C-alpha cells in the first residue's frame with residue numbers, strides 16, 4: 001500500500017502521545033522526530049551518540065515543538081537488562097507508550113553471501129533484527145496501556161524482493177518483514193497495530209554508502225517525506241494492520 005508524503009502536519013494533532021524512535025539523532029530518524037514533535041507528540045529519541053542526539057534535541061526545542069526525551073543506548077551492545085530499564089523508565093514517567101518506530105539500521109557491506117564478513121553479519125543482524133525484536137518484546141506492556149498504539153518497522157525494497165550482494169542488510173529486512181507480519185497477526189485483536197514501511201530512496205548517509213557514485217540531489221530529503229509518519233501515527237490510520245507500506249515519491 002502506497003502512503004502519500006504530501007501530508008500537512010497540524011499542530012497538536014498528536015498531543016499527549018508518547019512515541020519512541022530509534023536512531024533519532026540524524027537521517028530519517030531526526031526528520032521523523034521533528035515532524036512528530038511539531039504535531040505535539042513527546043518523542044523519546046533513542047540513539048547511541050549523545051552529542052548528535054543533543055544537537056537534534058536543540059533543533060526540536062529551538063523550532064518551538066514539543067520537548068523530546070533523550071535516551072542514549074547502543075543497540076548493538078544492549079542487553080535484556082537495558083530494555084527492562086527502558087520499560088521501567090517509560091511506565092514510571094508516562095504510564096504508556098503510543099508509538100514505537102524501529103528506524104535505526106546499518107547497511108553492512110555489499111558483498112556476495114559466500115564471502116560475507118562474519119563479524120559484520122553478526123553486527124548487522126544484532127542492530128537490524130535482534131534489537132528491534134527485544135525492544136518490541138520489552139515495550140509491548142507499555143504499548144498495551146495505550147488505547148491506540150502503533151509499531152512501525154522501517155524496511156526496504158531489498159527486504160521484499162531479493163537483490164544480489166545486499167548481504168546481511170537485505171536478509172535483515174526480510175526478517176523485519178517477517179517479524180512485522182507475525183506480530184501483526186498475534187496482536188490483531190489488541191489496540192496495537194503493526195506495519196512495515198519502505199521509505200524508498202532518501203538523501204541520507206545510508207543511501208550515500210549504498211550508492212557512492214550517485215547524484216544525491218535526485219533523492220528526496222528525509223524532511224520532505226517525513227510528514228507521512230505523522231499521518232501513520234494519527235487517528236486516520238487506526239485500522240491499518242499487517243501492511244507492507246511504501247512511501248509515494
Ligand SMILES: NC(=O)c1ccc[n+]([C@@H]2O[C@H](COP(=O)([O-])OP(=O)(O)OC[C@H]3O[C@@H](n4cnc5c(N)ncnc54)[C@H](OP(=O)(O)O)[C@@H]3O)[C@@H](O)[C@H]2O)c1
Nearest residue numbers: 023027028074075076103104105154201202204205206207
Ligand atoms: N536512506 C534510504 O534511502 C533508505 C531506503 C530504504 C530504507 N531505509 C531505511 O530507513 C531507516 C533510516 O535510514 P537512514 O537512511 O536514515 O539511515 P542512516 O542515515 O544511516 O541513519 C541510521 C540511524 O541508525 C542509527 N544506528 C545505527 N547503529 C546503531 C546502534 N548500534 N545503536 C543505535 N542507533 C544506531 C544511526 O546512529 P549513528 O549516527 O550513531 O550511526 C542513525 O541514527 C533504516 O531502517 C533504513 O534501512 C532507508
